[in-house]
């Protein structure tokens with residue numbers, strides 16, 4: 001094992017990375033809070049400042065993927081569409097099978113210069129996750145409760161607010177609504193069967209309402225849908241803990257640009273269009289599993305140094321005072337102070353472990369796990 005690999009495997013390195021992420025994240029969250037009065041003076045200035053502050057947080061995770069773990073992210077796409085990426089607003093539709101799929105998405109956002117402004121239709125629970133969830137409030141991220149009756153108005157309103165957004169953004173939609181598990185897959189295929197829809201092998205049945213409401217509300221704002229299919233080579237099952245341990249993965253992303261005008265306006269037709277899209281996505285996954293390739297040329301944008309520079313900046317800023325504090329602590333010789341500091345560090349590392357747990361599929365929600373009869377019963381009871 002090389003020296004660098006040894007360093008990457010050390011618990012102390014992970015502790016320091018998490019310390020920098022957590023402390024810088026909370027400082028940035030506080031700075032974001034301070035920008036609230038700017039909203040009253042100029043909404044656009046508030047947005048531009050928060051795009052940059054958010055970049056300081058999310059690019060640290062991108063740097064961990066690109067520079068610490070050295071994960072390779074390859075893009076397969078039509079060379080004619082390539083110049084448009086990053087230069088227009090778009091709705092991104094992505095499969096939801098991997099614990100770090102959102103991070104690979106962020107990596108492409110970084111490479112096309114839209115990381116700070118990237119958006120997602122996120123489950124409400126994520127709004128309470130410190131640093132990332134709190135950062136999202138200031139980015140006008142759209143949250144949903146995954147209950148159409150409660151979401152239809154708030155989601156439409158959130159999307160309408162993006163009409164005058166001052167910088168290009170990608171709006172990510174995981175139409176499957178939850179991460180792929182064999183049980184969720186089996187149940188969603190029962191739903192597909194009962195609706196007379198074709199079965200999917202690699203995806204859950206997409207939820208169509210969020211897609212329809214997004215397309216309708218972003219007409220005139222977004223130029224296209226980027227149909228994106230992500231996979232990892234050699235059946236890798238990447239995790240955030242793996243990234244922290246410096247494990248290198250190989251992500252392959254296939255993107256098709258579909259102009260928004262091609263998507264039907266009528267709700268039922270739009271739903272049928274999305275089901276057809278997922279059948280095509282399933283075929284691409286099948287091709288990938290057979291050949292290890294997608295039906296498009298590789299046009300990978302290179303990684304940029306900015307995420308690394310930002311990460312080094314925060315590390316220097318925060319590790320130096322930490323070193324001084326530790327030196328003082330040891331020289332003080334006070335057992336009570338040392339004990340309190342160890343307890344605080346343990347609590348913080350448990351907190352970060354809980355945050356990482358949010359990305360783990362085996363700790364995922366029960367959404368999509370219930371039979372239709374159970375859902376109907378629950379809905380009737382709540383009425």
Ligand SMILES: CC/C=C\C/C=C\C/C=C\C/C=C\C/C=C\C/C=C\CCC(=O)SCCNC(=O)CCNC(=O)[C@H](O)C(C)(C)COP(=O)(O)OP(=O)(O)OC[C@H]1O[C@@H](n2cnc3c(N)ncnc32)[C@H](O)[C@@H]1OP(=O)(O)O
Nearest residue numbers: 102105118120122123146147148172177188205207209210
């Ligand atoms: C060039 C490079 C290109 C691309 C780069 C890639 C990406 C980069 C882009 C941006 C990055 C930005 C940010 C990334 C960072 C972080 C993201 C992290 C995480 C957030 C992700 C999430 O939180 S996912 C969960 C939340 N999101 C969603 O759920 C979206 C999808 N859901 C919907 O759209 C839903 O419709 C809804 C949420 C709006 C409403 O939910 P509800 O449950 O009420 O759904 P429906 O009304 O649709 O469902 C009821 C109908 O469904 C049938 N049913 C019942 N059981 C099932 C089942 N198991 N499967 C399928 N369908 C089922 C039921 O019968 C109902 O049928 P009807 O006939 O009555 O409609």
Ligand SMILES: CCCCCCCC/C=C\CCCCCCCC(=O)OC[C@@H](O)COP(=O)(O)O
Nearest residue numbers: 021060061064102132178179355356364365367
């Ligand atoms: C610089 C490196 C720092 C390492 C430490 C990182 C600590 C921060 C860790 C995580 C921050 C939280 C990111 C939240 C993104 C979670 C994305 C996600 O995949 O959500 C799942 C959701 O779609 C569906 O949920 P379910 O499948 O229904 O359940």
